[in-house]
Amino acid sequence: MAKTALVVDDSTTMRQMVSFTLTNAGFTVIEAEHGKDAVAKVSGESKVDLVVTDLNMPEMDGIALIRELRRMAAFKFTPILMLTTESAEEKKRAGKDAGATGWIVKPFNPELMLKVIAKVLPA
Amino acid sequence: MDSTGETGGKATSAVDFSALCEHQQAWETFASCAVRLIPVLKAQMASVTDETERSALELLVHLRILASAQAAVSEAERAASLSKVVMAIQFQDATRQKLEHVGQALDQWSMHLQALLRGPLDNDAKRHIAELERIEQTYTMEEERRLHTAALSPDYQEPVPVEAEPARPDTDSVTLF
Numbered sequence: 001m002a003k004t005a006l007v008v009d010d011s012t013t014m015r016q017m018v019s020f021t022l023t024n025a026g027f028t029v030i031e032a033e034h035g036k037d038a039v040a041k042v043s044g045e046s047k048v049d050l051v052v053t054d055l056n057m058p059e060m061d062g063i064a065l066i067r068e069l070r071r072m073a074a075f076k077f078t079p080i081l082m083l084t085t086e087s088a089e090e091k092k093r094a095g096k097d098a099g100a101t102g103w104i105v106k107p108f109n110p111e112l113m114l115k116v117i118a119k120v121l122p123a
Numbered sequence: 124m125d126s127t128g129e130t131g132g133k134a135t136s137a138v139d140f141s142a143l144c145e146h147q148q149a150w151e152t153f154a155s156c157a158v159r160l161i162p163v164l165k166a167q168m169a170s171v172t173d174e175t176e177r178s179a180l181e182l183l184v185h186l187r188i189l190a191s192a193q194a195a196v197s198e199a200e201r202a203a204s205l206s207k208v209v210m211a212i213q214f215q216d217a218t219r220q221k222l223e224h225v226g227q228a229l230d231q232w233s234m235h236l237q238a239l240l241r242g243p244l245d246n247d248a249k250r251h252i253a254e255l256e257r258i259e260q261t262y263t264m265e266e267e268r269r270l271h272t273a274a275l276s277p278d279y280q281e282p283v284p285v286e287a288e289p290a291r292p293d294t295d296s297v298t299l300f
Contacts, residue, residue, distance in 0.1 A: 011216045017209055056220075056263055085217055086263045087296075096300040105296040107213035110206045116297055 002028045003121070008038045008053040008065060009083070014106070018052055018083065021110040025117075035060025039068055048078060050121060055084035055091065063098045070099040079120040083108060146242065153235055160258065163274040164225050170270055171218045178214035181207065220263055228258045 005027040009015045019029045030048070032038035034057040042048055051069065055062040062082055069075035079101040084091075087105045095103055101120050104113060185204040188196055231254050259271050 011219065014213065014216045017212060021209065084263070085220060087265055092298055100300060102300060103298040106216060107210045108296070110209045111202075112297065116299070120299065 002026055003049040004028045004047060005050040005052060006030045006038060006042055006048050008032045010034055010054065010057045021113060025114050034058050035065035038065055050117060051078060051080040052083050055082055055086050063094055066098040066100055150239055153239060157232065159275065163271050164228060166270045166274040167221050167225050167267060170266065171221050174214050174218055178211045181211040221267060224261045227261050
């Protein structure tokens with residue numbers, strides 16, 4: 001059964017690039033424009049296997065989204081990757097504290113992203 | 124006019140004069156801040172042009188490989204080129220953010236100018252100039268911070284010395300917690 005990934009980014013181009021990469025790797029993708037949109041879209045979902053989210057977004061940013069998801073029982077152990085242009089250490093620390101599994105700095109290399117996903121996704 | 128009225132009038136003039144001086148100072152602070160920041164904004168915009176150019180060239184190189192009908196191009200080479208295309212197309216996200224940050228700085232200038240135009244003793248002016256001096260807080264990329272610092276350095280000279288992002292191994296872009 002195909003795994004489901006939630007892709008959150010306010011840039012349509014980025015969302016489509018990540019979705020393209022994940023769909024080619026066999027994922028079913030749910031796309032959201034920002035944190036609030038993401039929470040609304042996954043509230044009724046029984047299972048999301050992976051979350052890839054941007055950091056800086058309107059309405060609800062990536063850190064707030066991770067905190068929100070980690071409060072939901074279904075997302076307690078879901079791998080969450082932050083995908084952002086931001087590489088400052090203090091931001092990474094904030095991401096880690098919120099519950100992110102990993103941090104990827106844009107521009108992302110699709111092959112490397114899939115390797116990282118294979119590493120963090122339970123078999 | 125009696126002596127009390129005269130004293131009151133002088134006191135009012137002194138307050139007006141002090142307010143005008145303060146307002147004049149606010150204009151001067153704004154002007155010097157704007158003069159300092161214009162090269163920064165130009166540097167950020169020049170980096171957008173540069174990045175667009177680099178990415179377009181990169182895209183062309185890899186699109187040629189992908190479009191090539193030659194048998195000499197292996198599947199692995201095609202896959203690598205496809206990855207490079209995906210990476211190069213992401214210039215749009217970086218350039219969009221850089222231009223948004225330039226736009227935010229211009230919005231702050233506009234708010235500050237409006238506050239100054241409202242006249243003396245407007246506390247908004249002080250708040251807006253403080254925000255103007257902190258535009259680097261809006262940055263999200265190391266390249267933006269580097270350009271900001273470079274453009275503010277005393278030996279800074281135009282044309283803008285836009286450097287390409289230093290080459291880094293792909294794996295450096297990943298941190299697992």
